[in-house]
Amino acid sequence: MTSSPSRPAAARPPDAVPAVPSPAAGPRPGSPPARRGRGARRAGVRVLSLLALLALWQLAAVAAGNPSFVPAPRAVWDQLVLLSTTHDGVRGYGGHLLVEHLAISLRRILIGSALGVAAGLVLGVVLGTVPWIRLVAEPVVTFVRALPPLAYFSLLIIWFGIDETPKLWLLAIAALPPVAVATAAAVHGAPTGLVEAARALGASRWDAVKDVVLPAALPEIFTGVRLAVGVAYSSVVAAETVNGVPGIGGMVRDAQRYLQTDVVVLGLLAIGLSGLLIDGLLRFAETRLIPWRGRV
Amino acid sequence: MSSHPDAPAVPAGTDVAAVRLEEVEHVYGGAGGPVAALGPISLTVPRGTFLVLVGASGCGKSTLLRLVAGFEKPTSGTVRTGGTEPVPGRGAGIVFQQPRLFPWKTVGGNVELALRYAGVPRAERARRVPDLLERVGLHDVADRRIWQISGGQQQRVAIARALAGDDPLLLLDEPFAALDALTRERLQEDLRRVSAQTGRTSVFVTHSVEEAVFLGSRVVVLTRRPGRIALDLDVGLPRTGVEPHELRALPEYAALRAEIGRAVRAAAA
Numbered sequence: 001m002t003s004s005p006s007r008p009a010a011a012r013p014p015d016a017v018p019a020v021p022s023p024a025a026g027p028r029p030g031s032p033p034a035r036r037g038r039g040a041r042r043a044g045v046r047v048l049s050l051l052a053l054l055a056l057w058q059l060a061a062v063a064a065g066n067p068s069f070v071p072a073p074r075a076v077w078d079q080l081v082l083l084s085t086t087h088d089g090v091r092g093y094g095g096h097l098l099v100e101h102l103a104i105s106l107r108r109i110l111i112g113s114a115l116g117v118a119a120g121l122v123l124g125v126v127l128g129t130v131p132w133i134r135l136v137a138e139p140v141v142t143f144v145r146a147l148p149p150l151a152y153f154s155l156l157i158i159w160f161g162i163d164e165t166p167k168l169w170l171l172a173i174a175a176l177p178p179v180a181v182a183t184a185a186a187v188h189g190a191p192t193g194l195v196e197a198a199r200a201l202g203a204s205r206w207d208a209v210k211d212v213v214l215p216a217a218l219p220e221i222f223t224g225v226r227l228a229v230g231v232a233y234s235s236v237v238a239a240e241t242v243n244g245v246p247g248i249g250g251m252v253r254d255a256q257r258y259l260q261t262d263v264v265v266l267g268l269l270a271i272g273l274s275g276l277l278i279d280g281l282l283r284f285a286e287t288r289l290i291p292w293r294g295r296v
Numbered sequence: 297m298s299s300h301p302d303a304p305a306v307p308a309g310t311d312v313a314a315v316r317l318e319e320v321e322h323v324y325g326g327a328g329g330p331v332a333a334l335g336p337i338s339l340t341v342p343r344g345t346f347l348v349l350v351g352a353s354g355c356g357k358s359t360l361l362r363l364v365a366g367f368e369k370p371t372s373g374t375v376r377t378g379g380t381e382p383v384p385g386r387g388a389g390i391v392f393q394q395p396r397l398f399p400w401k402t403v404g405g406n407v408e409l410a411l412r413y414a415g416v417p418r419a420e421r422a423r424r425v426p427d428l429l430e431r432v433g434l435h436d437v438a439d440r441r442i443w444q445i446s447g448g449q450q451q452r453v454a455i456a457r458a459l460a461g462d463d464p465l466l467l468l469d470e471p472f473a474a475l476d477a478l479t480r481e482r483l484q485e486d487l488r489r490v491s492a493q494t495g496r497t498s499v500f501v502t503h504s505v506e507e508a509v510f511l512g513s514r515v516v517v518l519t520r521r522p523g524r525i526a527l528d529l530d531v532g533l534p535r536t537g538v539e540p541h542e543l544r545a546l547p548e549y550a551a552l553r554a555e556i557g558r559a560v561r562a563a564a565a
C-alpha cells in the first residue's frame with residue numbers, strides 16, 4: 001500500500017455538494033495511517049501469541065515424554081514435509097498428498113454446505129413468512145440441529161451406501177439449520193418501514209420479499225452461512241469416518257488407528273487453518289457483497 | 297354518497313372527491329392500553345386541492361395520512377380515495393416522515409426501483425431517473441450510497457421516488473422538515489408550481505404555519521390528540537402567475553398567516 005498525503009484529494013472528482021461526507025472514504029472509521037498502525041499492532045500480538053502457543057506445546061511434549069501422546073512441533077513439521085512429498089515410493093499419506101486430502105475434503109464441504117445453504121435459505125424464507133409452517137417445521141429444524149452428525153450418519157449410510165452421497169448429505173444436513181434459523185429470524189423481523197415504502201410504490205408481495213425483505217435479511221443470512229460452513233467443517237471428520245480416504249478426516253481417522261499422533265495433529269491443524277482461511281474469505285466477500293450491513 | 301341522490305352509482309365518476317373521510321376515528325391498541333389518535337373527523341378533498349394539515353406533534357397527522365394511504369383501517373368511519381377503499385401502491389405517491397430509502401440500492405437505484413414498480417419500461421427508466429433527481433435539485437449523487445448523502449438529500453430522494461409514479465394523489469408527511477431554509481424554499485416553490493400545473497391532489501403535513509399558507513390551497517388545523525378539525529380554511533391566494541416573493545408580500549398572505557397561527561396556538565393550548 002503506497003501512501004502519499006495528496007492522494008485522497010487528488011483521486012476524487014470535485015464534489016458537487018461539499019457538505020456531504022466523502023463517498024470514496026466509505027463507511028470505515030479511522031484514517032489509513034491510524035488503521036495501519038492498529039493493524040501492525042494486532043499482527044504483532046497474533047505472532048507473539050502464536051509463538052507462545054508453540055512454546056507451550058513444546059513444553060507439554062517434553063513433559064509428556066511420549067510422542068504418541070503429545071508429539072512435538074518438530075515431529076508434526078516433519079510429517080508435513082513427508083506428507084507433501086513422495087518418499088520411499090510412497091506418495092503422501094495412503095497414496096495422496098496432504099493437499100490432496102485437504103482438497104477432497106474442501107470439495108465435500110463446499111458442495112455439502114452449498115446444498116445445505118440453498119435449502120436452508122428456501123426453508124428460512126418459508127419459515128419466516130408463513131406462520132403455520134413455522135409452527136410445524138421450527139421444532140423439526142431445532143431437533144435436527146441438536147443431533148450430532150455422527151448419529152444420523154449411520155442412517156445415511158444405510159440409505160445411500162458408503163460413497164460420496166451420504167457424506168454430502170451429512171454436510172448438507174449439518175449446514176442447513178444455521179442458515180434456516182438465521183434466514184427465518186431475519187425475514188420475520190423485516191423492517192416494516194421499508195416494506196411499507198415498497199408497497200406504497202406499488203410493489204407486489206413478491207416484489208417486497210425479493211427487493212426489500214431479502215436484501216434487508218442478507219447480513220443476518222450471511223452470518224448464518226458462516227456458521228453453516230463452520231458446522232460443515234466440524235462435521236467433515238464425522239462424514240469421513242466411513243470410507244473417508246482420500247480426505248483429511250479419513251486421514252486423521254486412519255492415523256489415529258495406527259497411533260500416528262503427529263499425523264492426527266497435522267490433520268487437525270490443516271482443518272483448522274483452512275477453516276480460518278475460508279472464514280476470512282467469507283468475511284471479505286461479505287464486506288464486498290453487503291456494504292449496507294448495519295445500515296438498515 | 298347519500299348527499300348526491302342524483303349522482304350515478306358508479307364510483308369512477310369524474311366528480312368523485314380525491315379523498316373523503318366520513319366520521320373517521322382511529323384508536324391504536326397496544327401494551328399501554330388504547331390510544332385515541334384521531335377523530336372523529338370528516339373531510340372531503342376535491343380533486344386538484346392542495347390540502348395542508350397543521351397541528352401539534354402527536355395530534356394524529358401521520359395517522360390520517362396512513363389511513364388515506366391504506367396502511368391503516370379506521371377504527372370506525374370510512375376512508376375513500378377516488379371513490380374506493382385505499383390500497384397502498386394504487387394511486388397515491390407517499391413521502392413518509394422518515395426517508396425510508398433502500399440502503400442496498402444507490403440513490404439512482406432507489407428512484408429506478410420506484411419507476412419499475414410504476415410499470416415504466418427499462419429504457420425509459422434510465423432516462424427518467426436523472427430527470428426526477430434533477431427535479432428535487434440532486435445531481436451528481438445518483439451513484440452514491442444512501443448513507444453517503446445528508447439527511448436532507450435523503451428526504452429529497454424520497455420525494456423524487458414518490459413523484460416517479462405520477463399518481464393523481466400525493467401524500468407528504470413533513471417532507472421539508474430536515475432541509476435548510478434555502479433548499480426548503482426552492483422545493484416549496486417547485487412543489488407549488490408543479491401542483492398548480494398538473495392539478496394533482498396533495499395532502500401535505502407540516503408544523504410550519506408559513507409553509508401552510510404558502511403551499512396550501514386549503515389549510516386544515518387539527519386539535520390536540522385525538523385530532524379533530526379546529527380550523528378549515530380556503531386559501532384564496534392565486535396559484536399561478538405570481539412570483540413567490542410577490543405572493544409573500546401580499547397583505548392577504550400576512551392576514552392568513554396570522555389567522556392560522558392563532559388557530560394553531562389555540563388548538564395546542
Ligand SMILES: Nc1ncnc2c1ncn2[C@@H]1O[C@H](COP(=O)(O)OP(=O)(O)OP(=O)(O)O)[C@@H](O)[C@H]1O
Pocket residue numbers: 324325326331332333351352353354355356357358359360393521
Ligand atoms: N403504532 C402506534 N401504536 C400506538 N400509538 C401510536 C402508534 N402510532 C402513533 N401512535 C400515537 O398516536 C398519536 C398520533 O400519532 P401520529 O404519528 O399520527 O402523530 P403526528 O401528528 O404525526 O405527530 P408528529 O407531528 O410528531 O409526527 C400519538 O399520540 C402517538 O403516540
Ligand SMILES: [Mg+2]
Pocket residue numbers: 357358359393469
Ligand atoms: Mg407525524
